[in-house]
Amino acid sequence: MPDLMRQEGFSYAFNPAKCESCEGRCCTGESGYIYVxxxxxxxxxxxxxxxxxxxxEQYLYKKGYKYSLKEVVHEGSYDCVFYNRSSNGCGVYEARPTQCRTFPFWDYFKQRVDELKDECPGIIND
Ligand code: SF4
Ligand code: SF4
Structure with a gap:
């Protein structure tokens, strides 16, 4: 079994090895906010x-009093402006925002594990 990530207070584990084949589902798909x-x-x-x-000017837009990363529409998918489809990776990985670093352990998903599993193939019920 690969190394799984767990976090206190969360009922699921995460297998980061799944990111290699997943094609960035957490960085693409439905439109969303990535706050910085x-x-x-x-x-x-x-x-x-x-x-x-x-x-x-180039990469952010204002949402209320916060800034979010812009998106690029690719065949109906709203990709984060920094998602690189050719390399299947984040173009700013070293400086990616906390919201990205902490995925999939967001409080929002504590009560919505099924929704998270639909999005992220790395989620495993503990
Ligand atoms: S959706 Fe899950 S498996 Fe896919 S890249 Fe994001 S964290 Fe990795
Ligand atoms: S900054 Fe990187 S990790 Fe965060 S959504 Fe964009 S491409 Fe994904």
Whole structure:
């Protein structure tokens, strides 16, 4: 059995080996918000060697008082602007936002494990 990830308070485990064959289902599909904090904006701008204002202009949009990553529509799928379909990976992996780092252990999914299993093939009932 591969190394599974678990987190206290969650009823499921996660097999990260599934990411290789999954084709980024958590970075594509239905439209959604990927929120970024000011610190994350700075880290992403630094990684991409952009001035913060230019980074915001190119890659973010305002949702209420927060910023979210833009999406790119690909054959009906709303892909995160940083998802790379050719390499099946995140183009800003080292500086990806907390929301991405903490997936699939989000409080939202604690009571919605079936919804999560539909999205992520790495979820295993413990
Ligand atoms: S949906 Fe799950 S298995 Fe697929 S890339 Fe995301 S975390 Fe990995
Ligand atoms: S920043 Fe990276 S990990 Fe997060 S949704 Fe975009 S492509 Fe996926």
């Amino acid at each position: 904090s000011q610190d994350e904006i700075s880290a992403l701008a630094t990684l991409l060697k952009l001035e913060t204002d230019d980074f915001i």
